[in-house]
Amino acid sequence: MNYIASNAEETKAFGEEFGKTLKNGDIVCLTGDLGAGKTTFTKGIAKALECIFEPVSPTFNIVNEYPGRIPVYHFDLYRLKTLEDLYSIDIDSYLFSNGICVIEWPEIAYPLLEKYKLVNIKYDGEGRVIEISEVENENSCN
Numbered sequence: 394m395n396y397i398a399s400n401a402e403e404t405k406a407f408g409e410e411f412g413k414t415l416k417n418g419d420i421v422c423l424t425g426d427l428g429a430g431k432t433t434f435t436k437g438i439a440k441a442l443e444c445i446f447e448p449v450s451p452t453f454n455i456v457n458e459y460p461g462r463i464p465v466y467h468f469d470l471y472r473l474k475t476l477e478d479l480y481s482i483d484i485d486s487y488l489f490s491n492g493i494c495v496i497e498w499p500e501i502a503y504p505l506l507e508k509y510k511l512v513n514i515k516y517d518g519e520g521r522v523i524e525i526s527e528v529e530n531e532n533s534c535n
């Protein structure tokens with residue numbers, strides 16, 4: 394699936410539409426450069442899941458939790474370098490809990506993910522191209 398969002402409101406609206414399709418246990422990986430709109434898209438996901446707070450960038454906390462119809466765990470793994478760093482935040486307890494994990498800068502976690510939805514956001518002038526696909530990883534260690 395491909396969308397073109399010409400402003401932040403549209404990116405959030407696409408996030409909300411996508412969020413309505415999510416189920417408990419789903420994992421969403423968000424890729425794209427700094428400022429591409431990953432956190433903006435996450436705001437839409439959280440809206441669809443009726444989270445009571447609007448997500449903010451989790452950069453300094455690594456993970457923020459948003460209670461909702463389905464809880465959302467919003468990660469920013471930018472500062473983490475190794476799988477050990479991931480285990481130190483007890484990532485499995487989120488991946489296998491009730492809720493939906495939304496992960497910015499997810500590359501370090503790929504070896505742990507068996508299946509995820511990938512949302513890639515690319516700059517396109519003033520707008521953004523949002524590509525959504527499903528990824529299965531036969532070599533995951535989970």
Ligand SMILES: Nc1ncnc2c1ncn2[C@@H]1O[C@H](COP(=O)(O)OP(=O)(O)O)[C@@H](O)[C@H]1O
Nearest residue numbers: 398399400401404427428429430431432433521
């Ligand atoms: N089409 C667009 N989609 C998303 N964000 C946009 C768009 N156009 C401009 N922006 C702006 O770009 C910034 C994106 O920030 P953010 O969502 O935090 O990005 P990221 O999490 O990828 O670093 C916001 O300030 C937003 O208002």
Ligand SMILES: [Mg+2]
Nearest residue numbers: 431432450497
């Ligand atoms: Mg962000």
